[in-house]
Amino acid sequence: MARIIIDPEVCKGCGICVSVCPIKILKISNIVTNKAGYFVAEVVEDKCIGCCSCAIMCPDSAISVLKQ
Amino acid sequence: MEILYKKSRMLTDTPLSYCPGCTHGIVHKLLAETLEEIGAEGNVIGIAPVGCSVFAYKFFNCDMQQVAHGRAPACATGIKRCNPDKIVFAYQGDGDIASIGIAEIIHAAARGENITVIFINNAIYGMTGGQMAPTTLVGQKTTTTPYGRVVGINGNPIRLCEMIATLDGPCFVSRVSVSDPVNVRKAKKAIKKGFENQINKKGFSLIEVLSTCPTNWHMNPVQSLDYVKNEMTKIFPLGVFKDCQEGN
Numbered sequence: 001m002a003r004i005i006i007d008p009e010v011c012k013g014c015g016i017c018v019s020v021c022p023i024k025i026l027k028i029s030n031i032v033t034n035k036a037g038y039f040v041a042e043v044v045e046d047k048c049i050g051c052c053s054c055a056i057m058c059p060d061s062a063i064s065v066l067k068q
Numbered sequence: 069m070e071i072l073y074k075k076s077r078m079l080t081d082t083p084l085s086y087c088p089g090c091t092h093g094i095v096h097k098l099l100a101e102t103l104e105e106i107g108a109e110g111n112v113i114g115i116a117p118v119g120c121s122v123f124a125y126k127f128f129n130c131d132m133q134q135v136a137h138g139r140a141p142a143c144a145t146g147i148k149r150c151n152p153d154k155i156v157f158a159y160q161g162d163g164d165i166a167s168i169g170i171a172e173i174i175h176a177a178a179r180g181e182n183i184t185v186i187f188i189n190n191a192i193y194g195m196t197g198g199q200m201a202p203t204t205l206v207g208q209k210t211t212t213t214p215y216g217r218v219v220g221i222n223g224n225p226i227r228l229c230e231m232i233a234t235l236d237g238p239c240f241v242s243r244v245s246v247s248d249p250v251n252v253r254k255a256k257k258a259i260k261k262g263f264e265n266q267i268n269k270k271g272f273s274l275i276e277v278l279s280t281c282p283t284n285w286h287m288n289p290v291q292s293l294d295y296v297k298n299e300m301t302k303i304f305p306l307g308v309f310k311d312c313q314e315g316n
Contacts, residue, residue: 002072014089014282014289020249038088053249055073059093060084065072 002050010062013038017054076100089289119161138169141176180237180271184262198284233309239271241310245278
């Protein structure tokens with residue numbers, strides 16, 4: 001089981017991670033914003049397979065992936 | 069708990085100055101990870117260009133020099149000749165390398181300088197507000213070609229990799245893309261090869277990375293990645309154009 005950690009202050013809410021996730025467990029929040037005012041990405045389901053596609057494609061290096 | 073992916077040590081904690089979804093960030097990560105993997109920490113000198121990536125010296129955790137517009141290969145030549153044991157890379161955009169700096173890149177390649185040049189091709193001048201670049205696609209709308217680029221008036225896009233590959237000097241010339249995770253992994257391999265050639269004193273390496281500019285293309289980041297995949301790769305085909313190890 002893997003776990004995605006998103007740094008909300010670094011995320012710019014571009015949505016690339018959401019589009020590349022093969023099991024669609026990420027989404028851009030429509031409630032939570034960071035200090036810069038961006039709606040940030042968040043994990044909605046705890047089913048991560050640890051492929052790291054989101055982390056590889058994140059332009060701002062906001063995503064880390066851990067294996068439990 | 070095992071770490072599958074985390075930010076490279078070669079990147080600083082400074083927030084990137086790029087727009088949301090700009091693939092400059094992905095290429096920065098690839099460069100940083102590659103340098104970390106080849107064990108070059110503390111032994112690297114980078115050249116920051118003029119353009120959106122002008123602040124690259126803030127983002128990389130290595131020695132950096134910011135140079136005049138288009139002169140990165142010339143400056144890299146000087147730095148590499150004075151410090152032959154250091155790994156030197158130049159990071160340039162398409163307006164920088166293919167327009168004002170085309171003389172420098174062609175002569176650095178022809179001399180076969182032992183440097184690695186990363187060329188970010190997003191088909192537009194990003195920092196100055198989306199004007200037409202030498203690599204703008206035919207029909208692409210920019211602020212200086214509001215009805216689309218017309219061949220009879222604005223000319224044809226420049227394919228720099230193919231041009232450089234005709235010279236005898238360069239060792240490795242490749243065009244990659246960062247439009248999806250598969251291509252990002254391929255891009256990382258190409259960048260790694262560029263640095264390995266430099267370590268093995270094989271000579272000049274140019275890696276062109278097809279990149280996006282969501283702000284000036286007036287698309288969202290995901291649409292602009294699709295544009296790279298579907299439109300840009302038709303004009304700028306991906307592949308290796310010269311590889312001295314394979315005798316091309």
